Amino acid sequence: MWTDNETAQDFLNFGSVARTVAEVIEQAHSRPISIGVSGAWGVGKSSMIKLIRGELDARAKGAGEPDSHESGAESKFIFVEFNAWLYQGYDDARAALIDVVASALATEAAKRKTGIEKTKELLQRVNWFRAIKLTAGSAASLALGLPPMGVLGELWGVGKAVLSGEVDQEAIASADAAVDKISDSVGGLIKAKRAFSPPKEIEALRASFEGALDEMGVTLVVLIDDLDRCLPETTISTLEAIRLLLFLKHTAFVIAADDQMIKHAVKRHFQGVEDELVTNYFDKLIQFPIRVPPLGTQEVRAYMMLLFIENSGLQTDTKEALRVGVCSQLGKTWQGKRVDLKFLRSLHDKLPDELVARLDAADRLAPLMTTATGIAGNPRLIKRFLNALSIRMAMSRAQGVGVDESELAKVLLFERCGNPKAYAELIKSVTEGDDGMPNFLVPWEQRAVAGEALDLKAPWDDAFIAEWLRLPPQLGASDLRGALYVSREHAPLITPEDRLSAEAADLLEGLLEHPDMAASIKDRLVALARPEISVIMDRLLGRARREQEWGTPAILDACMVVAASDPLQSQRLAGFLKERPALQIKPSIVPKIADEPWSQSVFAAWAEDDEISKPVKNAIKARRGNGNVSVK
Structure with missing residues (x-):
């Protein structure tokens, strides 16, 4: 067996491409640079990212410096690996990326005993940036030492306008007034006295990054992966964060993604934008586009x-x-x-x-x-x-x-x-x-x-x-x-000893080929003999085991229709869903099955499972609160 994870071992002579990228970063001599590693799903972009990091580490060693990945003490590179997909649904990707980068710099500054004050100031500015993006309730804000949401609401609108480049003088004046209110509640996210306005703060944030890197004498290499797996909102949020930090001295961004998926996300976000403008948006972020070579x-x-x-x-x-x-x-x-x-x-x-x-x-x-x-x-x-x-x-x-x-x-x-x-x-x-x-x-x-x-x-x-x-x-x-x-989980193997009627075989074939159309044959399923329905559910659950994410896969529609035709099969489906790995369960499955009588036992099991994600548990709680699911 072979794992489906990225690898730092080069099996495809991709090392030559990784060496080229490392050479480009090294020859930039602290000038800002952005590199896009593009290619379709599964072609090896994540492995290419690992190879690029390994090549840069090796060059640091060759220059007489220890491996930054292991010691982190003297290397001229600081690496930050960011996977936006992991933060989706849990945190704002824009704030998360900036936070991860700032925290990494602070950790490195402490190890190197240089740039400590600069990175502290940077973290304070990041806190301010997070503050103007918070949208939680007032109680939660006060618990964190933040001002009531009426004040943050004023900053929220301005912050959004800043990041889209639509700030006018009136908006800046509103932000200054809101900052006067915020100072008493927050207790000073940034202690130094200065004039507050979103444009100035964002520029100061950039200057803090640059100053910290300059004092530490390092190049920050940000490796961004799995961006093309994200929903359009997360993709755009991450791209905005990249834009915020992009083209600063001592920075290099390596972005691995399917460029077509990124362009699709941009087009979805900026509805009505022409294809040429979508391409220009992406091209402005990427100075050096590199495509993972197709395999012959x-x-x-x-x-x-x-x-x-x-x-x-x-x-x-x-x-x-x-x-x-x-x-x-x-x-x-x-x-x-x-x-x-x-x-x-x-x-x-x-x-x-x-x-x-x-x-x-x-x-x-x-x-x-x-x-x-x-x-x-x-x-x-x-x-x-x-x-x-x-x-x-x-x-x-x-x-x-x-x-x-x-x-x-x-x-x-x-x-x-x-x-x-x-x-x-x-x-x-x-x-x-x-x-x-x-x-x-x-x-x-x-x-x-x-x-x-x-x-x-x-x-x-x-x-x-x-x-x-x-x-x-x-x-x-x-x-x-x-x-x-031994291949029967993919298609029904109907042997003479396990023969279905012509009607049952026809229904099984239809359910396997078009599971999303299962509701149209519900009446025909009810008319089948119970042993035949059991055989059909066997085949459907065999196919269902191949699913890696349980949100609303089409095979679930087929299983639910069969479960509705026989109480015994509903118990089997409930047991099957309880056995799915916790990481596979997605929030969208909750409303999908909430109206089914057997879903209550599934929700109860998930609610008690510590490994089930918080968004799933929140979705269950919301359904119970609305009266859709009974509270036990």
């Missing part, structure tokens, strides 16, 4: 091989030597050099037989993994494919099901990337035959391997099928019942 067949093959090597029993130094050799070879592929099994054996001539078999599979799968629309050379999707294969092989061993790994890999690839209707026909052929062999594939595979043209009808008429048929091993004469048995 060579890179995909190398990536898969290195993943298998990582999980092998080879010695750590041998794994590292192979990784370095592969990345070096990837840098020469433009010269016609190849990364394949032959090349790996030239680096290490005593590879274990089990590893060789997996490397050979990677060699054969790479072209399809690169071109298939369901994967398209995406590193995260490749890793998930290999994890799914690993899980199914583990299931086959645990249940004593004899499954050939290469056959299972080919079936899994078809399941993920092929036409769903064609996959359903494959399942039907296997389950209806006495020997479990999809014999109709035999002539197609023979012609594909021979290089002959294939004239296939829908749903088999696409380029992926032709490539898939050529991929070894040939499956037409293989018993695939075991492979489909």
Whole structure:
């Protein structure tokens, strides 16, 4: 198994890009710089961020300075990693970013014993910035030593105008009057006497940042990740904070995000803005745009091989030597050099037989993994494919099901990337035959391997099928019942022993393919026999286990409709939701299920679970307060 987290290990020769970024930052010589690392979901932006930090750390070491990440005492870089997605729903992203940066500088100043007073002043100004953004109730404000909300309300409007660049003289005068009121309640967020106005305070905040960095003699490198995962409001809030600190001396911002998603958020926020202005907004933030390189067949093959090597029993130094050799070879592929099994054996001539078999599979799968629309050379999707294969092989061993790994890999690839209707026909052929062999594939595979043209009808008429048929091993004469048995969480495996009626099978297929349309077949479900409804819920819950976020996924609609048709199934669904990991539960699920009679037990369990997030518990409390959910 492989984790789905970012890594500081370079499996794709991205190190060359990281070195380029580090070189740009280093050659800026304290001049402000902003770098955008763009690319689609899962292509390796987060890993690129890790590699950039590692390269800058290595350069600090090479200059005779210790690793700032470990000691933080003498390095010329201070790193701040900020993930706006983690703050979404808990804090204002703009204030959070400024707070995180200021706190990091204060910590570093204490370690280095320089710039301490400057960073204290900076923190005070950040407190002021937070104060004008607070929107909590007056009681909460007073508890924090802040003035009543009537006063903060005056500053709120002005603060919002400042950040949008719409402040006039009348607004500034209003802010000055409000500041006179605030001083008695707050007790002096900033002790030094000076004239208060939002523009002056924001400029002073910027000057404090610059002064602290100048006195400490360091470059602040802010690494921002997962911005494209955020809701538009959080995205814009973070971009505003970046704009507030951007282009200050001794700063470098590295922003990893899908630029198309960012532009979508900007367009959503500034409704009616033309595309050209949206592009200009983003381009003004980014001085140096860098795109994560797309993967070709060579890179995909190398990536898969290195993943298998990582999980092998080879010695750590041998794994590292192979990784370095592969990345070096990837840098020469433009010269016609190849990364394949032959090349790996030239680096290490005593590879274990089990590893060789997996490397050979990677060699054969790479072209399809690169071109298939369901994967398209995406590193995260490749890793998930290999994890799914690993899980199914583990299931086959645990249940004593004899499954050939290469056959299972080919079936899994078809399941993920092929036409769903064609996959359903494959399942039907296997389950209806006495020997479990999809014999109709035999002539197609023979012609594909021979290089002959294939004239296939829908749903088999696409380029992926032709490539898939050529991929070894040939499956037409293989018993695939075991492979489909361990794959049954994706699609129903209806065996002769577990046969549904034609009506039930039709409903199950509809629920799996169009779960959001489940309500339209509720009456037909009620008419089914109870054992058939139980089988349908089995299949739906199997599919539901693949969901990573429980807000309002479409599969929940299907499960709720089945639960409404049979009280026993409602208990099963309630039990299933209680078992979901706490981090997967999102506030939007609360109103979705609140009117269901079984939801009360789910809410009670979540309310008592310490790991369930505060927004979810607040949503439950709000429903109870409105009388939608009974209070126990």
